[in-house]
């Protein structure tokens with residue numbers, strides 16, 4: 001029998017929230033912490049634990065059928081992938097931040113500046129829309145350190161509680177977008193697996209309703 005292949009974040013906040021909601025819809029998975037793939041015991045489902053940034057490509061290629069992923073990652077590199085359900089958890093913002101003592105009045109202040117980010121497409125779109133030209137430094141993590149080591153004048157990164165910004169002497173200057181976890185679907189999903197997805201989604205919707 002066919003199984004629905006679902007991707008979730010391998011580790012991190014989205015992982016915990018994703019596993020919690022799967023549990024709440026009655027799907028139990030037994031897996032050792034280091035297993036990158038596991039099967040549900042009572043539902044035709046296989047779970048793949050992947051890096052966030054790799055998930056959009058796996059969806060495009062049809063390697064997985066669906067994913068629980070941050071909307072922000074889809075906006076960055078998820079062209080053509082459909083969102084079939086907003087899940088309401090793991091909310092965050094993608095924001096511009098600058099050193100605490102620096103004045104920021106508007107996006108125009110970024111003209112000619114160096115911006116460190118892991119979200120180059122999102123930043124470029126934002127700058128273009130506002131007619132601003134800046135220099136991007138693309139880094140994969142610990143972006144908030146960039147201004148302190150003289151690598152950038154500003155950053156664009158995820159803000160959740162705001163504590164990483166605070167600890168690094170930065171302040172949120174502008175919100176580019178707001179994001180939450182979503183259920184994203186591969187354009188290549190088979191009819192059989194779409195039928196399984198419909199069942200899963202029906203269960204998710206009742207859990208989400210109960211959470212309200």
Ligand code: PRP
Nearest residue numbers: 141142157158159160161162163164165
């Ligand atoms: C994420 C994100 C921010 C931080 C935001 O980083 O890139 O840095 O969390 O959360 P906060 O506002 O609650 O502090 P993460 O800790 O996942 O590490 P990474 O950037 O090195 O991947």
Ligand code: MG
Nearest residue numbers: 141142143164
């Ligand atoms: Mg970070």
